[in-house]
Amino acid sequence: MIKIENLSVAFDGAEVVKNVNLEIADGEILGVVGESGSGKSVTALTLMGLVSKEAAVTSGRIFYDDVVLASAGRPRDMALYRAYQGSRMSMVFQEPMTSLNPTKRVGGQVEEMLRLHASDLTGEQRKERVLETFLKVGLKDAKRVYDSYPHQLSGGMRQRAMIAMAVILHPGLVVADEPTTALDVSVQNQIIALLREINKEQKNSMLFITHDLNLARRLCHRVAVMKDGRVVESGNVEEIFESPKEAYTKRLIEAVPSRIKKEEKAKQRNVTAEGVKAEENILEVKDLNVFYKEGSNSLFSGKKKKPVVSEASFIMKRGETLGLVGESGCGKTSLSKAILGINKDIEGSVIHYSTRPQMIFQDPYSSLNPSKTIGWLLQEPLRVQSLADKTKAMTDKDREAAAYDMLHRVGMEDKYFYRRPSQLSGGQRQRISIGQALITRPGFVIADEPVSALDVTIQAQIMELMRSFQEEMKLSFLFISHDINVVYQMSDRIMVMKEGRIVEIGATKEVFDNPKEEYTRQLLREA
Amino acid sequence: MKYLAKKIITLIMTLFLVSVAAFVAFQIIPGDVVTSILGTEATPEREEQLREELGLNDPPVKRYVSWVGDVLKGDLGVSYRYSKNMNEMMPVTELIGDKLPVTLWLAAIAVILIIVAAIPLGVFWAKSKSHAMDAFMGVFTQAAMAIPSFFLGIIVTYLFGIVFKVFAPGGYVSYQDNFPGFLGYLFFPALSVAIPKIAMTARFLRNSMLTEMKADYVRTAYSKGCSDRRVMYGHVLRNAMMPVITFLGMIIAEIVAGSIVVEQVFGLPGIGRLLISSISTRDFPVVEILILYITFVVIFVYFLVDILYRVIDPRISNR
Numbered sequence: 153m154i155k156i157e158n159l160s161v162a163f164d165g166a167e168v169v170k171n172v173n174l175e176i177a178d179g180e181i182l183g184v185v186g187e188s189g190s191g192k193s194v195t196a197l198t199l200m201g202l203v204s205k206e207a208a209v210t211s212g213r214i215f216y217d218d219v220v221l222a223s224a225g226r227p228r229d230m231a232l233y234r235a236y237q238g239s240r241m242s243m244v245f246q247e248p249m250t251s252l253n254p255t256k257r258v259g260g261q262v263e264e265m266l267r268l269h270a271s272d273l274t275g276e277q278r279k280e281r282v283l284e285t286f287l288k289v290g291l292k293d294a295k296r297v298y299d300s301y302p303h304q305l306s307g308g309m310r311q312r313a314m315i316a317m318a319v320i321l322h323p324g325l326v327v328a329d330e331p332t333t334a335l336d337v338s339v340q341n342q343i344i345a346l347l348r349e350i351n352k353e354q355k356n357s358m359l360f361i362t363h364d365l366n367l368a369r370r371l372c373h374r375v376a377v378m379k380d381g382r383v384v385e386s387g388n389v390e391e392i393f394e395s396p397k398e399a400y401t402k403r404l405i406e407a408v409p410s411r412i413k414k415e416e417k418a419k420q421r422n423v424t425a426e427g428v429k430a431e432e433n434i435l436e437v438k439d440l441n442v443f444y445k446e447g448s449n450s451l452f453s454g455k456k457k458k459p460v461v462s463e464a465s466f467i468m469k470r471g472e473t474l475g476l477v478g479e480s481g482c483g484k485t486s487l488s489k490a491i492l493g494i495n496k497d498i499e500g501s502v503i504h505y506s507t508r509p510q511m512i513f514q515d516p517y518s519s520l521n522p523s524k525t526i527g528w529l530l531q532e533p534l535r536v537q538s539l540a541d542k543t544k545a546m547t548d549k550d551r552e553a554a555a556y557d558m559l560h561r562v563g564m565e566d567k568y569f570y571r572r573p574s575q576l577s578g579g580q581r582q583r584i585s586i587g588q589a590l591i592t593r594p595g596f597v598i599a600d601e602p603v604s605a606l607d608v609t610i611q612a613q614i615m616e617l618m619r620s621f622q623e624e625m626k627l628s629f630l631f632i633s634h635d636i637n638v639v640y641q642m643s644d645r646i647m648v649m650k651e652g653r654i655v656e657i658g659a660t661k662e663v664f665d666n667p668k669e670e671y672t673r674q675l676l677r678e679a
Numbered sequence: 680m681k682y683l684a685k686k687i688i689t690l691i692m693t694l695f696l697v698s699v700a701a702f703v704a705f706q707i708i709p710g711d712v713v714t715s716i717l718g719t720e721a722t723p724e725r726e727e728q729l730r731e732e733l734g735l736n737d738p739p740v741k742r743y744v745s746w747v748g749d750v751l752k753g754d755l756g757v758s759y760r761y762s763k764n765m766n767e768m769m770p771v772t773e774l775i776g777d778k779l780p781v782t783l784w785l786a787a788i789a790v791i792l793i794i795v796a797a798i799p800l801g802v803f804w805a806k807s808k809s810h811a812m813d814a815f816m817g818v819f820t821q822a823a824m825a826i827p828s829f830f831l832g833i834i835v836t837y838l839f840g841i842v843f844k845v846f847a848p849g850g851y852v853s854y855q856d857n858f859p860g861f862l863g864y865l866f867f868p869a870l871s872v873a874i875p876k877i878a879m880t881a882r883f884l885r886n887s888m889l890t891e892m893k894a895d896y897v898r899t900a901y902s903k904g905c906s907d908r909r910v911m912y913g914h915v916l917r918n919a920m921m922p923v924i925t926f927l928g929m930i931i932a933e934i935v936a937g938s939i940v941v942e943q944v945f946g947l948p949g950i951g952r953l954l955i956s957s958i959s960t961r962d963f964p965v966v967e968i969l970i971l972y973i974t975f976v977v978i979f980v981y982f983l984v985d986i987l988y989r990v991i992d993p994r995i996s997n998r
Contacts, residue, residue, distance in 0.1 A: 202898055202901055233904075234904045238902065238903040243899075245898070245899060251896055253914050264905070265903055301994065303993070
């Protein structure tokens with residue numbers, strides 16, 4: 153049994169985990185749910201003895217069965233931890249690509265567990281055991297995986313290999329920190345099923361950390377909700393979902409996009425499969441093929457062309473949101489780049505009836521220039537516009553006024569004007585990205601996973617903001633997401649892509665109630 | 680195979696361009712070999728005669744083409760300036776062949792010193808947890824990097840040659856006579872070449888390791904129960920070496936191509952000194968071949984770096 157008793161952890165005197173009490177019984181899966189900054193990962197890393205050296209345990213104790221692993225005021229006992237890490241407790245991380253050593257073969261990395269903790273095995277036996285475990289975690293081509301480097305495997309396979317590494321020694325505790333967040337929906341489900349299966353078979357305790365309440369509900373026996381370093385509520389999964397006691401838990405549950413809520417505030421719009429009725433076209437895409445050049449940029453060998461989008465045809469109306477869904481690698485991003493003219497290697501036609509289409513990107517952390525102020529960033533599209541079109545030139549004063557205006561409209565105060573992106577939260581940055589995209593008053597905007605990097609409560613705010621802009625400016629959004637529920641909430645129509653082809657397009661409700669394609673049905677089932 | 684063919688074609692094209700550039704440069708700089716052989720007092724008739732003999736009166740393009748033709752046939756020509764004896768001209772091959780081993784061995788010893796010293800030093804520095812050690816290493820490497828190699832050469836000569844008397848300054852031992860003695864003499868010039876580069880490489884490796892230490896896979900390694908040592912040598916070092924190898928490649932190319940100063944200070948008859956004297960006497964055939972040689976070495980070292988990269992990082996060959 154694992155017991156975390158009154159644990160507080162501080163970085164440079166600032167407590168990020170405050171008096172946390174958690175218990176995980178043998179064979180139990182405990183979910184810790186919270187948004188970024190809630191202290192859930194620090195709690196897990198402290199339990200594992202992996203939290204960075206600057207962190208100090210300021211109160212409480214951590215028990216593994218009867219052994220005290222960590223205790224306030226005692227320096228971290230690395231030797232003790234090393235006897236537990238790997239063999240008695242192990243961890244699965246969020247990003248399987250970076251969590252595996254890129255220059256070592258996967259088999260060797262898993263085998264290192266045995267090398268470290270099962271030194272009585274011969275090399276032959278070790279390899280056999282690794283291959284066996286690979287098969288158990290669903291890596292059918294075990295021999296190939298054993299000899300592969302991480303980059304030669306798919307995301308799902310890498311995460312399976314990580315799980316194989318974590319469970320090969322049948323540890324009493326497995327900590328999984330957002331193990332499915334970096335993966336496609338269908339793979340997500342497989343990984344959750346795998347974790348459940350392992351829990352049944354090996355009877356280990358599991359600590360499952362996630363921001364996604366639905367995932368926790370599907371996997372965990374009990375759930376603890378964390379906010380600002382504290383556990384605000386904990387208990388049986390169904391109880392928490394059915395009758396949350398705390399206001400924050402209620403908010404979290406409500407913020408999760410779901411289909412029912414849309415019905416409540418359903419847009420009173422007349423949508424057909426061709427789009428919002430009685431509106432003019434804003435975009436026409438016809439027989440579009442997009443290619444991707446393969447091979448090195450050599451003088452001598454010709455480049456191979458690989459089609460990534462084939463025969464895409466659709467139209468978009470003014471003021472509508474078209475949701476684009478599909479798994480990673482299906483051509484969503486290539487299609488949007490072709491529409492914006494960033495990718496020029498295309499066949500077919502793209503006709504815009506609006507000027508200056510814009511884009512909102514997924515990762516607000518890397519898509520804003522970190523060395524500029526927010527005010528400068530907001531003005532930049534206007535500056536570029538006036539360079540391209542002299543009739544739209546503005547004075548410095550007007551431009552600044554427009555930037556302040558936009559800052560207010562995305563819901564932020566004056567004081568942010570002279571701050572830099574690093575001083576803002578993820579949600580604030582995404583507000584700025586939206587402001588940047590809309591300040592030139594475009595008619596058409598592509599939003600590429602605009603809320604995927606954000607916490608659920610922030611997600612809801614950003615989606616609301618986008619909707620209000622849409623109504624006001626009669627914007628058309630091409631809204632790309634892998635999250636079916638988000639798309640459902642935002643979109644008038646939905647377009648499903650698979651392997652570079654548009655397999656289905658239709659009014660949102662129509663597609664959800666009555667999917668025509670098997671692939672669409674599969675996507676909906678998984679969500 | 681395709682990769683190799685590509686590399687070879689690039690090499691040939693580069694050598695061609697460099698040879699043209701060197702030839703053009705020789706046309707542009709004032710003064711010619713005739714004045715340098717005969718002196719300023721010679722009669723115009725004598726000068727004209729020598730020019731005709733050396734073929735300097737042909738149009739430049741014709742001279743370049745015939746030179747390239749000879750080189751391709753394996754005839755690197757004869758030096759304008761040096762001669763074997765009164766009656767025989769000095770072939771460039773022989774002239775360079777004599778001096779090449781000196782420079783190559785000097786560079787080889789320096790490179791070995793750099794690798795042997797910088798890698799443990801960089802790892803040690805990255806591992807050092809005390810602030811005092813960190814600060815000391817910072818100052819120490821900074822100082823070593825700042826000292827110019829000719830001055831370092833003087834210090835090394837004074838310290839090891841005059842104070843400790845480990846070698847005899849100026850007492851160069853030819854490799855034909857006594858090979859171990861030759862290597863022993865080269866050790867100290869190589870040391871003065873190597874010291875600043877050791878400091879740079881160690882610093883670079885340390886920074887690279889500290890960056891790698893923050894990578895996710897390091898946390899994974901710790902979660903398996905790896906010791907600090909195992910994480911360092913088993914996981915981090917190899918990944919941290921990637922940028923260091925590029926850096927080493929640049930340094931090696933620099934050493935091979937830039938041995939001039941140290942050869943001067945230690946009185947080594949290497950190609951660096953030959954290059955300087957040949958340029959000042961406008962000894963075109965010698966200079967041209969030396970420049971091509973240096974170009975070749977630099978490209979070859981980069982080629983090796985590329986190969987090494989592919990060996991260390993499996994992701995590269997797939998790109």
